[in-house]
Amino acid sequence: xxxxxxxxxxxxxxxxxxxxxxxxxxxxxxxxxxxxxxxxxxxxxxxxxxxxxxxxxxxxxxxxxxxxxxxxxxxxxxxxxxxxxxxxxxxxxxxxxxxxxxxxxxxxxxxxxx
Amino acid sequence: xxxxxxxxxxxxxxxxxxxxxxxxxxxxxxxxxxxxxxxxxxxxxxxxxxxxxxxxxxxxxxxxxxxxxxxxxxxxxxxxxxxxxxxxxxxxxxxxxxxxxxxxxxxxxxxxxxxx
Numbered sequence: 001x002x003x004x005x006x007x008x009x010x011x012x013x014x015x016x017x018x019x020x021x022x023x024x025x026x027x028x029x030x031x032x033x034x035x036x037x038x039x040x041x042x043x044x045x046x047x048x049x050x051x052x053x054x055x056x057x058x059x060x061x062x063x064x065x066x067x068x069x070x071x072x073x074x075x076x077x078x079x080x081x082x083x084x085x086x087x088x089x090x091x092x093x094x095x096x097x098x099x100x101x102x103x104x105x106x107x108x109x110x111x112x113x114x
Numbered sequence: 115x116x117x118x119x120x121x122x123x124x125x126x127x128x129x130x131x132x133x134x135x136x137x138x139x140x141x142x143x144x145x146x147x148x149x150x151x152x153x154x155x156x157x158x159x160x161x162x163x164x165x166x167x168x169x170x171x172x173x174x175x176x177x178x179x180x181x182x183x184x185x186x187x188x189x190x191x192x193x194x195x196x197x198x199x200x201x202x203x204x205x206x207x208x209x210x211x212x213x214x215x216x217x218x219x220x221x222x223x224x225x226x227x228x229x230x
Contacts, residue, residue, distance in 0.1 A: 105159035
């Protein structure tokens with residue numbers, strides 16, 4: 001168990017809908033990362049937050065948004081969903097968001113858009 | 115931008131034998147980190163081994179070791195005495211050491227099968 005909790009584990013929805021994925025980092029970790037794993041794109045970095053502030057942005061679509069709350073949990077919001085958004089979405093956390101820190105991954109949320 | 119390439123989509127090995135997974139990367143940076151992650155059917159991403167680019171000595175973790183060739187930008191993973199539990203997808207990953215470099219850039223993955 002990595003200590004990173006992601007909910008829900010599975011999500012099935014329809015095109016055009018909006019969903020929210022939730023991540024609770026390990027206790028004491030201030031930085032949260034979101035990654036998308038799909039058959040087409042592989043594993044891609046989406047966005048990173050550190051102590052409530054956006055730290056780095058990757059290949060995140062405009063239809064997607066994220067935030068980190070004062071209690072350090074994070075949410076990834078996906079809107080106007082398309083079939084191609086079907087993927088496994090990972091959250092990871094680290095202590096301070098530095099490159100030399102170990103990342104701890106959650107078990108992911110499997111999103112299926114029908 | 116950095117890229118990571120794993121040219122072996124699938125590999126197989128007999129139990130107790132040794133297998134090497136290949137990874138190459140492209141970067142203009144001199145300081146960075148390289149990783150191998152394992153993703154079993156449970157989908158959990160598990161860190162196998164980490165290498166700091168400034169260290170010449172190859173990293174080792176029990177049955178797992180790497181061959182890091184900085185000039186060739188090559189980072190292979192050797193699994194010795196393969197076990198059934200080693201069967202998984204293995205991802206090579208790159209992480210810059212500075213600036214906004216805390217993101218991981220992953221390769222395409224190598225699916226490892228361990229035959230009894």
